[in-house]
Amino acid sequence: MFATVVVVSVVILAHLGIVFWLSVTDGSPGISSLTYTWNNFLEVFGDRRTFSVLLNTFGFAALSLVVAIAFGIPAAWLVERTDFPGKTILFTLMTIGLLIPGFAAAMGWLFLLHPRIGLANIWLMKWFGLHEAPLNIMTIAGMGWVQGLNLAPLAFIMTAAVFRSMDPSLEEAAHTSRADFWSTMRRVTLPLAWPGILAASIYIFTIGFAAFDVPAIIGWGSRIFTFSTYLYLLASPQDSLPRYGLVAALSTVIVALAALLSWWYGAMQQRARQYAVVTGKAYRPRILKLKKALIPAWGFIGLYFVLSKLLPISLLAWSSLLPFFQIPSARAFSVMSIAHYVALPWDLVLTGATNTAVLMFLTPTATLIVSLAFSWVVLRSRVPGRQAFDLIAFLPHAVPNIVFGVGALLITLFVLQKAIPIYGTIWLLLAVFTIARLSYGTRMTNSALIQIHSELEESAQISGASNWEVFGRVLLPLLTPTLLYAWLWIALLTLRELTLAVFLSTGNNITLPVVIWGLWLGGGLGQASALAMVMLAFMIPAIVVYWIFARRMGLIAT
Amino acid sequence: MIKVDNLWLTYHSGKERVPAARGVTLDVKQGQFVTLLGPSGCGKTTTLRCIAGLEQPDEGAITIGDELVFSAASGAWVPPFRRNIGMVFQSYAIWPHMSVFDNVAFPLLHLKPRPKKAQIQERVLRVLDLVQLGNYANRPAPHLSGGQQQRLALARALVAEPRVLLLDEPLSNLDAKLRDEMRIEIRDLAKRLNVTTLLVTHEQIEALTMSDVVAVMKDGLIVQAGTPTEIYSRPKDLYVAQFVGRTNLIQARRTSLESADKIRVSVETDLGAVICTASASYDIRLPTTVAIRPEDIEMLDSGEDGSSDNVFEGRVEKVVFLGESVDCFFQVQNIPLVLKVHPARAPASGVNIRVRFPVARCLAMPV
Numbered sequence A: 001m002f003a004t005v006v007v008v009s010v011v012i013l014a015h016l017g018i019v020f021w022l023s024v025t026d027g028s029p030g031i032s033s034l035t036y037t038w039n040n041f042l043e044v045f046g047d048r049r050t051f052s053v054l055l056n057t058f059g060f061a062a063l064s065l066v067v068a069i070a071f072g073i074p075a076a077w078l079v080e081r082t083d084f085p086g087k088t089i090l091f092t093l094m095t096i097g098l099l100i101p102g103f104a105a106a107m108g109w110l111f112l113l114h115p116r117i118g119l120a121n122i123w124l125m126k127w128f129g130l131h132e133a134p135l136n137i138m139t140i141a142g143m144g145w146v147q148g149l150n151l152a153p154l155a156f157i158m159t160a161a162v163f164r165s166m167d168p169s170l171e172e173a174a175h176t177s178r179a180d181f182w183s184t185m186r187r188v189t190l191p192l193a194w195p196g197i198l199a200a201s202i203y204i205f206t207i208g209f210a211a212f213d214v215p216a217i218i219g220w221g222s223r224i225f226t227f228s229t230y231l232y233l234l235a236s237p238q239d240s241l242p243r244y245g246l247v248a249a250l251s252t253v254i255v256a257l258a259a260l261l262s263w264w265y266g267a268m269q270q271r272a273r274q275y276a277v278v279t280g281k282a283y284r285p286r287i288l289k290l291k292k293a294l295i296p297a298w299g300f301i302g303l304y305f306v307l308s309k310l311l312p313i314s315l316l317a318w319s320s321l322l323p324f325f326q327i328p329s330a331r332a333f334s335v336m337s338i339a340h341y342v343a344l345p346w347d348l349v350l351t352g353a354t355n356t357a358v359l360m361f362l363t364p365t366a367t368l369i370v371s372l373a374f375s376w377v378v379l380r381s382r383v384p385g386r387q388a389f390d391l392i393a394f395l396p397h398a399v400p401n402i403v404f405g406v407g408a409l410l411i412t413l414f415v416l417q418k419a420i421p422i423y424g425t426i427w428l429l430l431a432v433f434t435i436a437r438l439s440y441g442t443r444m445t446n447s448a449l450i451q452i453h454s455e456l457e458e459s460a461q462i463s464g465a466s467n468w469e470v471f472g473r474v475l476l477p478l479l480t481p482t483l484l485y486a487w488l489w490i491a492l493l494t495l496r497e498l499t500l501a502v503f504l505s506t507g508n509n510i511t512l513p514v515v516i517w518g519l520w521l522g523g524g525l526g527q528a529s530a531l532a533m534v535m536l537a538f539m540i541p542a543i544v545v546y547w548i549f550a551r552r553m554g555l556i557a558t
Numbered sequence B: 001m002i003k004v005d006n007l008w009l010t011y012h013s014g015k016e017r018v019p020a021a022r023g024v025t026l027d028v029k030q031g032q033f034v035t036l037l038g039p040s041g042c043g044k045t046t047t048l049r050c051i052a053g054l055e056q057p058d059e060g061a062i063t064i065g066d067e068l069v070f071s072a073a074s075g076a077w078v079p080p081f082r083r084n085i086g087m088v089f090q091s092y093a094i095w096p097h098m099s100v101f102d103n104v105a106f107p108l109l110h111l112k113p114r115p116k117k118a119q120i121q122e123r124v125l126r127v128l129d130l131v132q133l134g135n136y137a138n139r140p141a142p143h144l145s146g147g148q149q150q151r152l153a154l155a156r157a158l159v160a161e162p163r164v165l166l167l168d169e170p171l172s173n174l175d176a177k178l179r180d181e182m183r184i185e186i187r188d189l190a191k192r193l194n195v196t197t198l199l200v201t202h203e204q205i206e207a208l209t210m211s212d213v214v215a216v217m218k219d220g221l222i223v224q225a226g227t228p229t230e231i232y233s234r235p236k237d238l239y240v241a242q243f244v245g246r247t248n249l250i251q252a253r254r255t256s257l258e259s260a261d262k263i264r265v266s267v268e269t270d271l272g273a274v275i276c277t278a279s280a281s282y283d284i285r286l287p288t289t290v291a292i293r294p295e296d297i298e299m300l301d302s303g304e305d306g307s308s309d310n311v312f313e314g315r316v317e318k319v320v321f322l323g324e325s326v327d328c329f330f331q332v333q334n335i336p337l338v339l340k341v342h343p344a345r346a347p348a349s350g351v352n353i354r355v356r357f358p359v360a361r362c363l364a365m366p367v
Helices: A002-023 A039-046 A048-081 A087-097 A102-113 A119-128 A140-164 A168-176 A181-210 A213-219 A227-235 A244-275 A291-320 A330-334 A339-343 A346-379 A387-398 A401-416 A426-451 A454-462 A467-496 A499-504 A512-521 A525-552 B044-052 B100-109 B117-130 B146-158 B176-193 B204-210 B228-233 B238-243
Strands: B002-013 B016-028 B033-037 B059-064 B067-071 B085-088 B164-168 B196-201 B213-218 B221-226 B248-257 B264-269 B272-278 B288-292 B298-300 B311-321 B326-332 B335-341 B352-356 B363-366
Touching: A002 A244, A002 A346, A002 A387, A002 A401, A002 A426, A039 A244, A048 A087, A048 A140, A048 A181, A048 A227, A048 A291, A087 A140, A087 A291, A087 A525, A102 A119, A102 A140, A102 A213, A102 A291, A102 A512, A102 A525, A140 A181, A140 A213, A140 A291, A168 A181, A168 B085, A168 B146, A181 A244, A213 A227, A213 A512, A227 A244, A227 A401, A227 A499, A244 A387, A244 A401, A291 A525, A339 A525, A346 A387, A346 A426, A346 A467, A346 A512, A387 A426, A401 A426, A401 A499, A426 A467, A426 A499, A454 A467, A467 A525, A499 A512, A512 A525, B002 B044, B016 B033, B016 B044, B016 B213, B016 B221, B033 B044, B033 B176, B033 B204, B044 B059, B044 B085, B044 B164, B044 B196, B085 B146, B100 B117, B100 B146, B117 B146, B146 B164, B146 B176, B176 B204, B196 B204, B204 B228, B213 B228, B213 B238, B221 B228, B221 B238, B238 B288, B238 B363, B248 B335, B264 B288, B272 B363, B326 B352
Parallel strands: B033 B196, B033 B213, B085 B164, B164 B196
Antiparallel strands: B002 B016, B002 B059, B059 B067, B213 B221, B248 B264, B248 B288, B264 B272, B288 B363, B298 B352, B311 B326, B311 B352, B326 B335
């Protein structure tokens, strides 16, 4: 167990190490005349494009945060603090909403608000006699809007937890101290929820900051880059050799920024925990009766699901059935066919599907085995310095995934290629996917292991069980529900993973989302839509299994 | 000052219906210190929360001062923030994001018209001095000890000079010694400020030491209300006798009247005939139990005259030393009983003793 933990830790650190190392070297690695230099950083900061990309990224992340919060926080408050009737279903839909691939929603929104072919634009121009498209999705604002809709469930889940952990008697005390509803909200509820909301905001901002799907689908065509798409551009330029030194330097800058955000997030989380007053008494949280406000509340929730899911997916379906995208009309209906589905490059799709299926099975399995080893070493063993492993397991969360993609690319190309040629195989994807999910995995196994008192294991030992028997007969049965739940969640995330796969896919190890991305990039919008629809259809049974299981565990029902 | 009339409230949790108050009626006079006493789930906290306006009852009416704050019949409803009350919560509910000063100043900020800054300052510091927190005004509230948080909650409840002070198990989170001090302190403060106070507790000692009136509750109803002495020495029924203090119970076989005023009764028990005083709800036709408190049983010295009523001979089984007193477990005719004596008079276990049940303290009550 300890060996596993050490090996994985070294691999994680090596990913970051090679990025740092390459950022301060000159020329192409592998060449003997390598010199150390700051030139890469000078070039990165000397290029005005870097600043415009960073500015884009900040704008995009900030906007997506605003949108996510505008939908997520009111929804969380409705669920936790009012008599809103659809609590269970809202939790379910929000959780599942997190699983719908970001690129699918982005494609749908492009069909709606593209300046030339966008459905809404064409209609608006016709109705109001406009000469120019009023709305353009291919902007930072448009990308932020779509990313924000995708991240709203996260804002919802995180702030719901904040509202739930607040001692309701703090608000009741304000009421009996003469403060009315709004004064209580302003002086007590919001200030108390603030650190938790801020922590959630930083978390969401960090994700938006590193997002790839939406900027890639929407921004690539009009050459609007955020740092992750810009990194991709630098790493795989169409007309020149990749400049890995620059890629590494830019990645290093991003890691520094991400570290700053992580530190801030940690500080806020600590404050939030101080405010969450835990008392022994079981409280009936203060529930506001919505009465007439129920209709606008449903309207608000309905609006969110229409905007974030129904509308983009409908447009995706519509586009997949037409030879070329057009507004609904008699002619459009007459030419509808499944031609795109038939014409898909099926051998490529089958390769991608097979690889994705294998990864969906292996990634969660590997992640959870490694996570369990990490948790056990950190929480149960007495190895000196074991806390360091907890920190290492947290790295894939703090550092944008794409940097690990870069690191993996550099390691396999320049260090491993001769010894272990895994470049271009799905084993490379497996390794990087596993690292990327390790933070989530260890968080799950940590909390599960903490709940199992070590005396349970000790009493098994005293009853004569060997270490392996203790693990197999006591720990594993107790951990099984958590492990199964986490397994399903990671499997579903693996299915939709585009960012890392795009960096590391060549031919043989292509995954389904990368095939979609390739079709989209090649201009086959109809085919890309068709394949995205196929993928969504395949997600349905997996989501149903997840949903049934999560319900049984009581993880979805509040 | 507080009038609660036939209060009903049922909680709905899912499909389950949990009746919490089933016709509570209560009258608290201006300046009185009244305690609602009962086990958890008896409806005492629900009643308090209804008076505060934190719960809306299904039936009944509540008046505070001469203002009708709730009436199911007329639909009257005054929200908690306009009821002019002060409340101390079980968890204290100290706002962790504010300083001690800001916590106490909070109710003053919502007075209409809002007092001037200097006035707020003056009133906050005065009430902080009152609860001996004068030196802590600028501390962040979470940096206080449990006892200090308790005082702070009290200061916050009192600062706006409310008509009514509501206390929801305010002492349950303190350690035993602090509790002893705060019991006296809270009562003194309430009396000094002449504020009408309603306390909710499940600790009989709090009810007995702090209150002018104790109302014992059971299953959403007030069973008996009276002065602490009345509740303790003249419990209305078995439930009150057993909930407040310890008591010896002796099953009765048959009862007959001893005096015409129906107060003295003779009860036939396994011990023999016991002459008792009848409790208020006593009915001679119902099955009867005799109740007597351990400290009321007199142990007779060997030379003392044993010819009066209710003298029995028993055998000491076990003696338990409690410090200030001794519990002496003994048996009369195989019926286990306990009496309490000063340690200096403690008998040895195994010896025979003679005991007397004073008629005035021997209660006959329905089972």
